[in-house]
Amino acid sequence: MLIARFTTAKRSLDGLTKLAKLDFLLRCPTMLERLLVEQGEGWTTGAEPTSSERLAVESRMTRYKYGP
Template sequence: MRTQRRQAEQREVHYHEARILLLIARFTTPKSGLAGLTKLAKLDFLLRYPAMLERLLAAGEASWPEGTAPTPSERLAVESRMTRYKYGPWDQRYYSILGSLTARGLITYGNSARAEFRATPQGAAAATSLAATPEWAVVDSRIRLLKQNFNKSGSALKNLIYDRLPDAVDRPWRTEI
């Protein structure tokens, strides 16, 4: 029983790492990366809660590229819960996920006023391989939609979520969304 639980936990960790790697890789350009933990957390929130993302898209449901709209079950649930924290949705696993991706040479990040996360060449190759699989193709398409419509600063994303998705943030700190 303990071994099965440990294996399930490891699969979950790998799942979160893969999603974050895809997100960082798609926002990495030759000149810049994904700027800041706030931006990472807000984009990840919209990725994990596609029904919330749909509410922010200008044309709503019509904005989704073919095959990427939330399924009926996704409209009622989320892929993994986040917690309401100081500046909105947050997942306490970000630090360990980012550390693991860095330790394996898949991302780098600078520690200036705000961290900028970049996929390394090895990380970009891994993300490209992941995106080519049926399991990750929809996630990758949704990330591309995020980049096209929400490539804003972390503060601007936070304000957008606070203004347009009050039900996601009007709750006590450390409660699940």
């Protein structure tokens, strides 16, 4: 879903940093949800995280200066 959102026929997904950022959004569904709300979008039907996924260890985030 995220790779399709950030690529087009003329623009591919370049660089490990971009891939790492997309991976972070998948591991932290609450952060992805914030991003979707800011973009005026929502979860694709059936893709929204379950309550256990929202409470998983990976979904908590500590903010550091240069990344999560």
